[in-house]
Structures are given as C-alpha cells and as structure tokens.
Amino acid sequence: xxxxxxxxxxxxKTTLFNAITGKTEYVGNWPGVTVEKKxxxxxxxxxxxxxxxxxxxxxxxxxxxxxxxxxxxxxDFVLGESPDVIINIVDANSLERSLFFTTQLLxxxxxxxxxxxxxxxxxxHGNKTDIEGLAKTLKCKIVETIANDGEGLKELIKVAxxxxxxxxxxxxxxxxxxGTENENxxxxxxxxxxxxxxxxxxxxxxxxxxxxxxxxxxxxxxWGLPIFAIIMWAVYAFSIQGLGGFxxxxxxxxxxxxxxxxxxxxxxxxxxVHPLLQALIVDGAIGGVGAVIGFLPLxxxxxxxxxxxxxxxxxxxVAVVMDRYFKKIGLSGKSIIPMIVGSGCSIPGVMxxxxxxxxxxxxxTTILTPFVPCGAKLPIIAxxxxxxxxxxxxxxxxxxxxxxxMIAIGGLILKKIFVWENTSSFIIELPEYKIPSLxxxxxxxIKQAKAFIIxxxxxxxxxxxxxxxxQTYSWSFQVVEDSGLSILASIGGFIxxxxxxxxxxxxxxxxxxxxxxxxxxNVVATFAIILIASSEEALHMPGGVLTQLFTPVTxxxxxxxxxxxxxxxxxxxxxxxxxxxxxxxxxAILFQLSVGYIMAMIITQIGTIVVYGELSIGFVPAIFxxxxxxxxxxxxxxxxxxxxxxxxxxxx
Amino acid sequence: MQLFKAKAGYTSQIKTVSGxxxxxxxxxxxxxxxxxxxxxxxxxAGNYIINIKDSRYAIDKKMAKAIEVI
Numbered sequence: 235x236x237x238x239x240x241x242x243x244x245x246x247k248t249t250l251f252n253a254i255t256g257k258t259e260y261v262g263n264w265p266g267v268t269v270e271k272k273x274x275x276x277x278x279x280x281x282x283x284x285x286x287x288x289x290x291x292x293x294x295x296x297x298x299x300x301x302x303x304x305x306x307x308x309x310d311f312v313l314g315e316s317p318d319v320i321i322n323i324v325d326a327n328s329l330e331r332s333l334f335f336t337t338q339l340l341x342x343x344x345x346x347x348x349x350x351x352x353x354x355x356x357x358x359h360g361n362k363t364d365i366e367g368l369a370k371t372l373k374c375k376i377v378e379t380i381a382n383d384g385e386g387l388k389e390l391i392k393v394a395x396x397x398x399x400x401x402x403x404x405x406x407x408x409x410x411x412x413g414t415e416n417e418n419x420x421x422x423x424x425x426x427x428x429x430x431x432x433x434x435x436x437x438x439x440x441x442x443x444x445x446x447x448x449x450x451x452x453x454x455x456x457w458g459l460p461i462f463a464i465i466m467w468a469v470y471a472f473s474i475q476g477l478g479g480f481x482x483x484x485x486x487x488x489x490x491x492x493x494x495x496x497x498x499x500x501x502x503x504x505x506x507v508h509p510l511l512q513a514l515i516v517d518g519a520i521g522g523v524g525a526v527i528g529f530l531p532l533x534x535x536x537x538x539x540x541x542x543x544x545x546x547x548x549x550x551x552v553a554v555v556m557d558r559y560f561k562k563i564g565l566s567g568k569s570i571i572p573m574i575v576g577s578g579c580s581i582p583g584v585m586x587x588x589x590x591x592x593x594x595x596x597x598x599t600t601i602l603t604p605f606v607p608c609g610a611k612l613p614i615i616a617x618x619x620x621x622x623x624x625x626x627x628x629x630x631x632x633x634x635x636x637x638x639x640m641i642a643i644g645g646l647i648l649k650k651i652f653v654w655e656n657t658s659s660f661i662i663e664l665p666e667y668k669i670p671s672l673x674x675x676x677x678x679x680i681k682q683a684k685a686f687i688i689x690x691x692x693x694x695x696x697x698x699x700x701x702x703x704x705q706t707y708s709w710s711f712q713v714v715e716d717s718g719l720s721i722l723a724s725i726g727g728f729i730x731x732x733x734x735x736x737x738x739x740x741x742x743x744x745x746x747x748x749x750x751x752x753x754x755x756n757v758v759a760t761f762a763i764i765l766i767a768s769s770e771e772a773l774h775m776p777g778g779v780l781t782q783l784f785t786p787v788t789x790x791x792x793x794x795x796x797x798x799x800x801x802x803x804x805x806x807x808x809x810x811x812x813x814x815x816x817x818x819x820x821x822a823i824l825f826q827l828s829v830g831y832i833m834a835m836i837i838t839q840i841g842t843i844v845v846y847g848e849l850s851i852g853f854v855p856a857i858f859x860x861x862x863x864x865x866x867x868x869x870x871x872x873x874x875x876x877x878x879x880x881x882x883x884x885x886x
Numbered sequence: 887m888q889l890f891k892a893k894a895g896y897t898s899q900i901k902t903v904s905g906x907x908x909x910x911x912x913x914x915x916x917x918x919x920x921x922x923x924x925x926x927x928x929x930x931a932g933n934y935i936i937n938i939k940d941s942r943y944a945i946d947k948k949m950a951k952a953i954e955v956i
C-alpha cells in the first residue's frame with residue numbers, strides 16, 4: 235500500500251514523514267527543502283493500524299501545474315504512479331492558499347485525507363477551524379495534527395488505512411464553471427467561500443508582526459549583509475576554532491595519535507602478525523582513517539550549528555538580502571541557500587539548486603556552489619592551518635572569504651563567457667521565525683556523523699589501503715626502502731609536472747591531489763600515510779613533517795587549490811544530475827579546475843616574491859600558463875560578444 | 887498603480903498581473919491574481935514583502951512592477 239504525502243512547500247511534509255517512518259530526512263524551515271521524492275516503510279508502531287504501509291514524501295507544490303523542477307516530480311508521481319491514498323498536508327495557518335492545491339488533488343479519484351498541520355500555531359493565534367463543516371464541504375476526511383510533537387498522527391494513519399482499504403474513489407467538491415476556461419478562477423472563488431465559512435480568524439495577518447519587525451532588521455538594505463557575515467563567521471569559528479577545533483585536537487593527539495595505534499600495535503605484536511601486515515593495519519588503515527576521523531568533532535559541531543540556523547527561518551531572509559548582490563553576478567538570491575547547505579556538504583548543496591526556477595541561474599549556482607568549503611575540505615584547512623600558521627587565526631576564515639570573492643568573480647566571468655538572456659524574477663515565501671529545535675539539530679548532527687564515519691570506513695579506508703600498498707611496493711611487487719621508487723611515486727611523478735607552475739614539487743603532492751579528487755578527506759589521509767615513514771611526529775604538529783613538502787606560501791596555495799577544484803566524485807555525480815547535460819558538466823568541471831589552478835598559481839608566484847623576495851619554482855612555466863589562460867578567456871569573451879550582438883540583431 | 891510605487895502598509899486589491907504565462911500561473915496558485923487582497927508589509931533591501939492569503943512573500947522590484955494594484 236502506497237501513501238503519498240503532498241502539500242504546499244514548508245507545510246511540514248518531511249517532518250510528518252520522519253515522524254511516521256522513523257527516518258531522519260533533511261528538514262528545514264524554508265520552502266523547498268525537499269527536492270526529491272523519498273520513500274520508507276511506515277514505522278512499526280503503526281503496524282497494527284496500517285500493515286505494509288510504504289510512505290512517499292514528495293517535494294512541496296502550490297499547484298498541480300509545476301513551476302519548478304521539483305514540483306514536476308510531485309505531479310508526475312501523483313498522476314503516474316497512482317498511490318493508494320494521499321495524505322494532503324495543509325498548513326492550517328495559510329488555509330486558503332493550501333486548499334487550492336487540495337481541491338486539485340481531490341479531483342484525481344485517489345482517496346485523500348487532509349492533515350491539518352501546525353495546529354500549535356493556530357491555537358497560539360487564537361484562530362479556529364470548523365473541522366466537521368470543512369470536511370463535509372470538501373467531501374474528505376480531515377485530521378488535526380502537530381507533526382513536530384506527534385499529535386494526531388495515530389488518528390491520521392488510521393483514517394488513511396481505512397481509505398486505502400476501502401478502495402472507494404475519491405469524490406470531489408462541485409463548483410460552478412468546472413471544466414471551463416475560467417476553472418481556476420472559479421476554483422479560487424470556491425476555496426475562498428469555503429474558508430470564509432469554516433475558518434474563524436481572530437488575527438489579521440496583514441498587520442505588522444514581531445516577525446516582520448525582525449525582518450526589517452535582518453533583511454535591512456544596510457545591516458542585512460553584515461549581520462549575515464557575523465552569523466556565518468560565528469558558526470564557522472565555533473566549529474573550526476571553538477568547540478569543534480578543541481575536540482578535534484584531542485581526537486587527533488590523544489585518541490588517534492596515541493591510544494588507538496598503541497593499542498593496535500600492542501595487540502598485533504602479541505598475536506605475532508607479520509610486521510608488514512602490522513604496518514598496513516596501523517600505518518595504512520588506522521593512520522589514514524584516523525587522520526580523517528580525528529576531524530569528526532569539527533564536522534559534528536558544524537552540522538549542529540547549521541541545523542539550528544536552518545530551523546530558525548533565517549535562510550529565506552538571507553535569500554532576500556543576497557538577491558540584489560547575486561543578481562549582478564548572474565545568480566538568484568535563492569543561490570545562497572545551496573551555498574550555506576553546501577558548507578556542510580556539496581552534494582545536498584548542489585541538489586538544493588533545484589528550487590531555482592531560472593535555468594541559467596540554476597546552472598551558475600551549480601557550478602559555483604562547490605567553491606564553498608565543505609565539511610570534507612575542513613580537515614585539510616584545519617590541518618594546514620595548524621601546521622603552517624599556528625599563530626594566525628585568519629587562515630580558516632580567509633578560505634570562506636576567498637570562496638565568496640571567487641563566487642563573485644566566477645559569476646562575472648561566466649556571465650561574460652556564456653550567452654544568455656536574463657529573464658528571471660525573484661519570489662520566496664517567508665516562513666514565520668521559530669526557536670530552533672535542539673532535537674532537530676542533534677538529529678542532523680548524528681545523521682551526518684554517521685555518514686562521515688561510514689565514508690571514512692569504506693571509501694577512505696579502501697583508498698588508504700591502496701595508497702599504503704602503492705607506496706610500499708614497486709611495480710615488481712618488491713618492498714621498497716625508499717618510497718620514491720614506489721608505484722605511488724611513479725604515478726604521482728606522472729602528474730607532478732603539471733603542478734610545477736603552482737610551485738608544488740614532488741610526487742607526494744601529486745599523489746594527494748589525485749586521491750583528493752575521489753574524496754577530499756583523502757588528501758589528509760594520504761599525507762598521513764606518506765609521511766608516517768619519515769617521521770614519528772604526529773602529522774598536525776605545528777612545524778611538523780609537512781614542512782618538508784611546503785613553504786607556508788605554497789601550503790596556502792595548496793589549500794586554495796583544493797578549495798576550488800571539484801570537491802569529490804559524488805559531488806560531480808550530483809552536478810551531473812542537476813545539469814542533465816554532459817556538455818555543461820564538462821564546462822563546469824573545467825571551470826572549477828581552472829579556477830583552482832590559476833588561484834594557486836597566483837598565490838605561489840606572487841606570494842613567494844612578496845614574502846621571500848625571490849622567484850618561486852616554476853616561475854617561467856607559470857608565465858606561459860598565464861598567457862595561455864588570458865588568450866583563452868579573451869577568445870571566449872569575444873565569441874560570446876559576437877553571439878550576443880547576433881541575438882540582438884535577430885531580436886530587432 | 888504599480889505595487890512598486892506603493893508605500894509600506896499599503897493595503898489594496900490586485901488589478902492585474904503582467905508577465906509571462908509561467909510566472910503568472912505560479913503567482914495565481916499563490917493567490918496573487920486579479921481581485922485578491924494584498925498588503926505591502928515592508929520594502930527591504932530592494933525587495934517587497936507582501937502579504938497574500940495569510941502568507942508572507944518577498945518579491946523583487948521587477949515583480950513589484952508587474953503587479954498593478956487599485
């Protein structure tokens with residue numbers, strides 16, 4: 235039996251979905267959090283009422299006729315896969331707007347039960363709904379719910395079960411002019427009459443509320459941007475340098491620096507394992523994965539903070555603040571939401587671009603969102619900041635600032651290179667503010683922590699084992715004394731020349747760069763494995779072994795290189811899904827690689843001259859590469875200008 | 887007049903909505919269409935915060951120009 239959840243954006247569908255299935259799908263207090271359909275079995279505690287229930291959560295829609303990509307998913311599912319029963323979640327506080335979609339759902343013939351949600355807010359406002367009368371007029375069952383604390387859910391499932399089993403076709407309310415040209419107008423009038431009759435409104439919503447007053451401050455033309463900057467700075471500072479950084483240091487130094495390897499060594503020696511196997515386990519697996527897991531607290535704190543922020547209702551306001559800036563660089567105000575989500579992980583970030591209606595703005599956001607440092611890049615940033623810049627607190631924040639500067643510049647360049655007309659307009663619903671739920675933030679944090687541990691113990695573990703084997707053996711499968719003769723060194727050495735203009739010398743850096751393309755955490759893990767042979771000291775010590783490979787300037791350049799190049803295979807997959815066009819995916823990846831490459835090159839070459847007063851390695855090749863890029867960009871801009879001129883001619 | 891020219895606190899009814907079909911249909915599904923009540927709550931950072939059918943929306947200047955109110 236299939237139960238579909240449908241309703242307006244931000245009416246609480248996913249909260250209800252999580253409550254009746256026991257899942258922890260992503261929820262947030264802004265319209266358009268869910269962008270794909272999600273399926274799960276009904277929670278066991280409902281087994282007696284509704285056996286073998288399969289619940290499908292659908293993206294929010296205002297009408298059966300889609301406006302954005304994710305709304306089309308909802309229509310296609312409801313029309314194409316005919317669920318056994320539809321639970322229509324209606325935010326009781328915007329009844330009139332919601333019932334427009336409801337009346338459309340009622341006409342499909344599939345049994346519908348309305349979950350009249352957010353009753354807590356209705357009660358707080360002193361409004362009243364005549365449930366019986368409303369149900370009679372609409373010819374369907376209605377259950378009052380508060381999805382947040384589970385009220386009414388049992389009753390809702392009971393009604394849904396009865397409807398699904400009865401197999402009766404849903405009756406729709408009748409109104410004049412149905413089936414005519416003016417049907418929608420008539421529908422609107424019908425809904426209005428229904429609401430006038432059955433909803434007793436105590437509170438005039440057109441009056442200025444506390445929420446509006448708060449908006450006047452946080453979305454103020456002058457204060458909006460500084461407030462946003464301060465909030466984000468607080469979130470990242472707390473995660474990277476505050477609590478998260480503190481806990482990570484403990485994890486790195488004590489747990490994965492001493493306790494775990496010592497215990498493993500002791501155990502393996504006692505058992506009498508071959509020393510090479512012991513090295514594989516302790517140096518390869520534990521050393522590599524440990525170097526990554528050590529940063530787990532940092533990521534957990536970050537997701538906890540983001541969870542609070544997402545639940546508060548502030549995200550929609552940031553979109554309002556950013557719209558006028560982002561429009562100038564070819565993005566929409568809504569592009570900020572994928573970017574904030576992307577600061578946790580690029581994959582949901584890229585997927586969140588689906589709520590952007592305009593195809594060009596969406597594409598641009600997909601290309602630029604991965605520039606924001608994601609959770610996987612944090613370990614690299616934290617590690618390099620600790621080793622090379624122990625006394626400076628500006629390094630980590632500078633990554634975020636640089637990311638936003640490059641998003642702006644990148645947007646401007648893309649706008650110059652590619653030809654498109656700007657026809658977009660901006661509209662976003664502003665949900666009411668609420669006190670963020672700690673439970674919600676904790677759930678998100680635990681979910682992300684689990685995902686991180688799974689990733690570390692699967693893909694990263696496998697990669698690390700491979701890296702260890704490749705750096706221990708030569709092509710003839712002999713154990714090598716000097717890792718410079720290993721398989722890894724020869725593969726790294728193959729790529730290494732490409733990195734010389736960036737001042738990155740050595741196969742080790744090339745090897746870390748390659749593994750980093752699979753997942754960015756691998757960069758840290760690979761360094762941990764490569765360098766464990768040359769030093770007993772922990773990897774993240776200030777002035778530690780990494781200084782053999784980098785100067786502070788090239789270290790910073792390396793950070794920047796990793797910041798802008800594509801984050802990981804999975805994120806590229808997500809980009810592919812959103813662009814649904816191989817050519818654009820190719821352009822996006824080339825663009826990201828180029829930005830990472832050029833930025834790192836500029837920092838190394840100019841930085842070395844300024845800081846050390848000498849020319850860096852690879853200065854001459856860098857000049858050539860720069861000239862090449864300047865020519866390329868000029869040609870592309872000229873070509874775009876020609877096309878634009880042509881289009882104007884055609885238009886005239 | 888265009889909503890664009892109204893001042894914060896202005897309550898009125900929508901006369902017409904112009905623009906392409908896709909956007910007009912979308913606005914219609916929100917209840918932003920001819921004859922509906924609309925209140926301009928505030929103007930923030932170049933955006934217009936409006937109240938339609940008990941919900942708040944932020945729209946940009948371009949949309950505010952496309953909405954004609956009585």
